[in-house]
Amino acid sequence: MSYNTLKREHLAHSIRIIKELVISDFKLRYQGSYLGYFWTLIKPLLLFGVIYTVFTFFMPVAVENYAIYLLLGVLIWNFFSESTLIGMNTFLSKRDLVTKIYFSRAALVYASTISSLITLLLNLVIFFFFLAIAGVAPGWEALFFILYLAEMYLIATGITFVLASLTIHFRDLQHIWEILLQIGFWLTPIIYPITVVPFEYHSLIFLNPWARIIEYSRDIFIRHHIPSLYLNIILFIGTVIIFALGYAIFKTQENKIAEKL
């Protein structure tokens, strides 16, 4: 076999592994709970319902179409927090496989974040339902969302690579990450519009790629306007850097995973 056929064979094998891991991951995540998969769909909606009630009736924020504005932000943030929190434990939860068979360890990370991405896609069906109710018809600009989905996936996966590699050394990292996610939730314009933040802090807020992705997604769905090419390039470069850096850090730890478990 030539080097290229070997490589292609290897890639095909890795893809098959990821596929089967995603399927089994799904079964593992949602079996046993009464509502099963339904529960994952409901969770962000409950959060949305509570925030919506508070910020519409008790402390109204002045945002047009606040329901879909908020829902989109909550769903995207929920994807980030769920994919990293579950993904960072992937080596620990699959230790039986990792310590006994050699296969690409990265496959475990990809499989875990793909499972979370599927949850997001199903959640988005509900979002489109809300869009229809609100009478907001997305235009062709909405196609940009495919690009943002890809960027969301890469950023979440890059960060999961780092977290999963660190978790094998520091088992309590998950609690710390949960706190950081809480802080991140409030520092990202999810429930409030960016306009309430003093202008001099905007550049700080937008250091966070999720602030950009959420805002740009609202642009294309709700405001029918595409962010400038310049902004899109910044987001794209940021995505590539985060993913590459995350993967590079994982690579330095890859060989230690089986021994550390």
Next chain:
Amino acid sequence: MNDPIHIQNLSKTFKLPHERRDTLKENLLKIAKKRTYEEFHALKDVSLNIQKGDFVGVVGRNGSGKTTLLKLIAGIYQPSEGTVKVDGKIAPFLELGIGFQPELTARENIVVNATLLGLTRAQIKEKFDEIVSFAEIENFLDLKIKNFSAGMKARLAFAIAKEADADIYLCDEVLAVGDEGFQKKCMTVFEKWKEEGKTILLVTHNSDQIRDLCTKAFFLQQGQLVAAGAPAEIVERYHQSLAL
């Protein structure tokens, strides 16, 4: 053609910390305190060659480095020093149960593990019945693996690995828990592999098996390869070392 397994000056050292510190909290609280380690030499300067078609038995007491050697060959561990060169496709089944996911059913585990060993969906479908009947688990297909007995798990692990169509098979104590009927079936498979010219590494405490099956044997003692040669001789030496 290259030898399927070529090992040169292989050493594996594990650093065992005197106190466990695997949380961030512990690390921060004791940041000023230097960590001290005990070095555990699981393998020391092992060199060996395994030729195509060899059926190699590995003997040694508990903790002599047998499993570590297999894990290094399988690529699960990385050498501390030296090299491991492997030419061919490996099917490892180490420590009973090639790594099942306890919360999944037998059916689901078959698909995942066969995929990890390199089979495609179509191949798995084709070989599924054979795997199930070889493992004798027809009535337990939808039972979670955590409810399987050790013997059932070992049978299933062996049944899957046997379909992997590998060049090199690594077997760690696979026969230890099966009943006699199953052991006989395994022997038939081993004979078939031998005929097909596969390379096999078998770790076992059963000296009879080494004598009957193997064409070559290695004796490990405290991480060192102390003897290599004809199975009968090696088993003899191993027994002598135990008698001391």
